[in-house]
Amino acid sequence: MNNKNTNLWIAELLMLCFLLLMMFRFDIFSEILEPVIGIKKNTVEWLPLHELVFQHMTIVIASSAASFLIAFTTGVLVHIYHLEGVKELLITVAAFGTTFPTIAVMALLVSDLGYGFKPVFFALALYGLLPILMSTIRGLEDIDEDIITAAKGVGMTAYERLIRVELPQSKSVIIAGVRTSVIINIAAATVGGVVGAGGLGIPIVTGIRVNDPVLILEGALPVALMALLADRIFYKLEGKQKWRIR
Amino acid sequence: MIELKNIHKSYGEKKAINGINLTFLEGEICIVLGPSGCGKSTMLKLINRLLVPDQGEISIHGREISSFQIDTLRRSIGYSIQGVGLFPHMTVSENIGIVPTIMKWKKDKIEDRVTELLELVGLTDHYREKYPIHLSGGEAQRVGVARSLAADPEILLMDEPFGALDPINRRRLQQEFLKIQSKLHKTVIFVTHDVGEAVRMADKLVLMKDGQIVDQGSPFSMIDKADQIITTFTGSNYAFELLEKRKISDLIHELMPLKPTTHNIAIHSKEEENQTEQEFSDEMSLKEALVAMIIKGSSELVVNASEGRYLLEFGVLAKAIRRGEYE
Ligand SMILES: Nc1ncnc2c1ncn2[C@@H]1O[C@H](COP(=O)(O)OP(=O)(O)O)[C@@H](O)[C@H]1O
Ligand SMILES: [Mg+2]
Numbered sequence: 001m002n003n004k005n006t007n008l009w010i011a012e013l014l015m016l017c018f019l020l021l022m023m024f025r026f027d028i029f030s031e032i033l034e035p036v037i038g039i040k041k042n043t044v045e046w047l048p049l050h051e052l053v054f055q056h057m058t059i060v061i062a063s064s065a066a067s068f069l070i071a072f073t074t075g076v077l078v079h080i081y082h083l084e085g086v087k088e089l090l091i092t093v094a095a096f097g098t099t100f101p102t103i104a105v106m107a108l109l110v111s112d113l114g115y116g117f118k119p120v121f122f123a124l125a126l127y128g129l130l131p132i133l134m135s136t137i138r139g140l141e142d143i144d145e146d147i148i149t150a151a152k153g154v155g156m157t158a159y160e161r162l163i164r165v166e167l168p169q170s171k172s173v174i175i176a177g178v179r180t181s182v183i184i185n186i187a188a189a190t191v192g193g194v195v196g197a198g199g200l201g202i203p204i205v206t207g208i209r210v211n212d213p214v215l216i217l218e219g220a221l222p223v224a225l226m227a228l229l230a231d232r233i234f235y236k237l238e239g240k241q242k243w244r245i246r
Numbered sequence: 247m248i249e250l251k252n253i254h255k256s257y258g259e260k261k262a263i264n265g266i267n268l269t270f271l272e273g274e275i276c277i278v279l280g281p282s283g284c285g286k287s288t289m290l291k292l293i294n295r296l297l298v299p300d301q302g303e304i305s306i307h308g309r310e311i312s313s314f315q316i317d318t319l320r321r322s323i324g325y326s327i328q329g330v331g332l333f334p335h336m337t338v339s340e341n342i343g344i345v346p347t348i349m350k351w352k353k354d355k356i357e358d359r360v361t362e363l364l365e366l367v368g369l370t371d372h373y374r375e376k377y378p379i380h381l382s383g384g385e386a387q388r389v390g391v392a393r394s395l396a397a398d399p400e401i402l403l404m405d406e407p408f409g410a411l412d413p414i415n416r417r418r419l420q421q422e423f424l425k426i427q428s429k430l431h432k433t434v435i436f437v438t439h440d441v442g443e444a445v446r447m448a449d450k451l452v453l454m455k456d457g458q459i460v461d462q463g464s465p466f467s468m469i470d471k472a473d474q475i476i477t478t479f480t481g482s483n484y485a486f487e488l489l490e491k492r493k494i495s496d497l498i499h500e501l502m503p504l505k506p507t508t509h510n511i512a513i514h515s516k517e518e519e520n521q522t523e524q525e526f527s528d529e530m531s532l533k534e535a536l537v538a539m540i541i542k543g544s545s546e547l548v549v550n551a552s553e554g555r556y557l558l559e560f561g562v563l564a565k566a567i568r569r570g571e572y573e
Contacts, residue, residue, distance in 0.1 A: 154393070243379060246380070
């Protein structure tokens, strides 16, 4: 086999190192940032930054996983049972739901579920549904008709068709949807700082309150980096599909 | 045996099949010939239940096809779809082995089968791990044929399986398929709009037009009607294509024997050697023989057969097709 495997994770590794450095030694960054911005960083007592990053990741991973399970399963079921009406309805509802401001949803959820992890988890899981649902439905829908005919023609059952043909064919579209969903959630999870779920929202919210840009950046920079990293990782997962490359 | 009784099928307003009655016999290659859009693909899809007829009955060995379990039915019918239809995300070996795989054959048995089929369709083993995108049209269609043969189905439905090929590769694959068929004796329903292909391959020929059967029979028996009908809808000359179904060796008893050459009598000079009559193999088709006569500007050819040398005269060639009619 030729070993021209260009699928190296160099950029991703660099980003990860950068993120780790930020998590454990943000003081390095503060020292660079302070003279640039011209304001001295307040010393505020809270959890160390790396703990906040873990909290943030936990929120994102848990809610994205929930989004994925629900949206993917629904998309697949709607597809195999040919529920055309339900399909359109779902997309409309999900699209409409997403136009609701996050803050409003959060406020409603907090009044029901109280402060903490739960309201953020539910809000984000809800927001993450649409891109995954859409991509699952469209991905499964947009497969070349001839391929489906061939799959039926060789005698695959609906289940075999799904596993052996439809999912492999729509994999990259579905992953692209998951990627969008996760990236939205990484940014949106900062609301956790407002409702007591922790995460990188805390330095941002505190920074705004005490008017400290460096503190805001201490929350915002890792969020941005996490989003970039997630983007890269999903991009890699989508994969160079050998069968598409001439 | 496959029987179609009074089949009708419409797509919305459009009538694709309009009252078809047909019987396909075991072990025969039946070629369905007709212009694009006449309903050929639709007919094949009705047989493996990719479509359901609006009216009429289809049976295999006397059993109505709707009474079979649908996946079992399809797995027992090899289908090569129009325009190849390989799975792009599967390798050649996964494509070929797909029916055995879903029939849950053992892995090494599938591998063996794939090896066997690659050889049968004339591809080397190093194609196994390639993806369809890396194959030429001809290679892809070979893989398509191999896939349809994989689970050794009794029936093959072939929808313009060589349609994507240039004339030379097309002809080669036709010949290879005939060779395969002479070993396997499948019941083949082969759809095409290429008259030459139809004539070359048919045991039985069915002419279709506008969703109906216009005529059917052995290729030779259809010369009168077919020549007008086919020539009008394809522009190809049916009678001329028929010449390809006969070899010179089929006419051997009507050829005039010649004396054996006496090479050892004299040592020829170079010029003399060039002047000696060009000789033709008796494996040539009558079409090639006719073309050779035209090129030479002569109404005779010298044929070199294993039994000896003969003279083929134009008169004999001209009568050959009419004689085939009564066979
Ligand atoms: N899915 C479809 N929807 C509507 N019309 C169709 C469909 N498939 C085929 N047709 C029409 O039915 C007729 C027969 O088609 P087809 O069986 O594919 O013909 P052929 O294989 O002989 O070219 C054509 O007029 C074609 O346009
Ligand atoms: Mg067709």
